[in-house]
Amino acid sequence: MKIDHVTIRQLKMRMKSPFVTSFGSVQEKQFLIVEVKDANGLAGYGEGVAFEVPWYTEETLKTSLHILNDFLIPMVLHKEIGHPSEVSKLFHVIRRNNMAKAAMETAIWDLYAKQNNLPLATALGGIRQTIEVGVSIGIQPTNAELYGKIEHALNEGYKRIKVKIKPGLDVSLIRAIRDRYPDVPLMADANSSYTLEDMPILKELDQYNLLMIEQPLAADDILEHAKLQRQIKTPICLDESICSYDDAKTAIELGSCGVINIKYARVGGLTEAKDIHDLCEENNIKVWCGGMLEAGVGRAHAVALTTLSNFVLPGDTAGSNHYWEEDIIEPEVKVNAGLIHIPQEPGIGYRINYAALERYTVKQYQYR
Ligand code: OSB
Numbered sequence: 283m284k285i286d287h288v289t290i291r292q293l294k295m296r297m298k299s300p301f302v303t304s305f306g307s308v309q310e311k312q313f314l315i316v317e318v319k320d321a322n323g324l325a326g327y328g329e330g331v332a333f334e335v336p337w338y339t340e341e342t343l344k345t346s347l348h349i350l351n352d353f354l355i356p357m358v359l360h361k362e363i364g365h366p367s368e369v370s371k372l373f374h375v376i377r378r379n380n381m382a383k384a385a386m387e388t389a390i391w392d393l394y395a396k397q398n399n400l401p402l403a404t405a406l407g408g409i410r411q412t413i414e415v416g417v418s419i420g421i422q423p424t425n426a427e428l429y430g431k432i433e434h435a436l437n438e439g440y441k442r443i444k445v446k447i448k449p450g451l452d453v454s455l456i457r458a459i460r461d462r463y464p465d466v467p468l469m470a471d472a473n474s475s476y477t478l479e480d481m482p483i484l485k486e487l488d489q490y491n492l493l494m495i496e497q498p499l500a501a502d503d504i505l506e507h508a509k510l511q512r513q514i515k516t517p518i519c520l521d522e523s524i525c526s527y528d529d530a531k532t533a534i535e536l537g538s539c540g541v542i543n544i545k546y547a548r549v550g551g552l553t554e555a556k557d558i559h560d561l562c563e564e565n566n567i568k569v570w571c572g573g574m575l576e577a578g579v580g581r582a583h584a585v586a587l588t589t590l591s592n593f594v595l596p597g598d599t600a601g602s603n604h605y606w607e608e609d610i611i612e613p614e615v616k617v618n619a620g621l622i623h624i625p626q627e628p629g630i631g632y633r634i635n636y637a638a639l640e641r642y643t644v645k646q647y648q649y650r
């Protein structure tokens with residue numbers, strides 16, 4: 283396949299409410315949509331999900347634009363690409379910058395699937411017609427507001443609740459939630475806010491029957507997570523620590539986790555995500571699909587990825603209406619009784635809502 287034309291759009295969309303974690307808050311979200319077109323005008327889409335501030339990983343919206351503009355686009359424009367799985371190898375000469383890479387790599391996967399008249403899920407080797415979905419609830423100003431969000435999510439049918447914790451907002455919060463909802467499938471995400479010094483607090487969480495605790499320690503603490511996992515019963519799920527297949531291999535060998543949250547954007551694209559998925563499957567490590575507060579294009583890629591066989595736990599792929607008044611795809615991603623039905627149309631399976639896309643675009647760059 284050959285790419286004849288690339289368009290990068292920078293979008294600004296306002297979320298229904300701010301999303302707050304241990305590292306910061308987002309409501310006005312700026313992100314990128316990459317469009318790749320072949321000579322026939324067929325288009326594939328990817329989303330660049332880096333935030334404006336480098337708190338989750340070192341990338342930002344601006345570094346993504348720089349890496350795409352100066353390095354990644356020249357590597358693919360007018361070049362012969364055999365298969366989308368070759369793109370991540372091509373990008374190996376550029377270190378890290380995984381979200382920029384994923385924005386381009388996923389767009390190429392979408393185009394490839396459309397050229398071959400296949401749903402992306404099928405092109406990736408997916409086996410599911412429906413996927414199970416949970417929600418991730420950010421830190422709330424009050425417990426009453428948190429309960430309101432939990433109840434809303436449960437009424438909508440979401441299959442598990444993830445809440446954010448941080449030092450000072452942990453044991454008492456989880457205890458309060460457990461008292462109110464004794465049987466809800468519940469997990470906590472610390473977004474790297476603890477150290478091994480906090481072992482007593484993390485041990486105390488063991489009594490609340492959490493499905494897992496996500497990323498308690500720093501991103502580069504793979505060894506420390508192994509030490510922690512030996513001391514606590516609750517399975518550790520790694521998020522920020524796993525940026526590549528090699529990270530996953532190290533974590534598995536050291537016994538740093540029982541679960542991995544796979545985000546294709548954090549690992550550089552769908553091919554690397556699939557490789558990590560396969561490695562986990564061989565090693566009996568369960569995986570689920572994480573989210574980056576994506577709009578529809580990014581969500582669609584996450585939904586397709588989740589159809590692979592070892593995505594056995596509900597993911598963070600909440601429906602479009604969870605975050606947005608209006609999404610940039612049609613139909614929007616819909617969650618019914620906690621399930622998303624996988625679209626059967628070629629590629630990501632959702633059409634672009636061009637009117638909405640244009641309305642949210644604040645900058646646009648063309649490459650021919
Ligand atoms: O840690 O999983 C995380 C959002 C932004 C950055 C990091 C994380 C999250 C989420 C939200 O938890 C997941 C989503 O619904 O997209």
Ligand code: MG
Pocket residue numbers: 471473496497521522543572
């Ligand atoms: Mg996380």
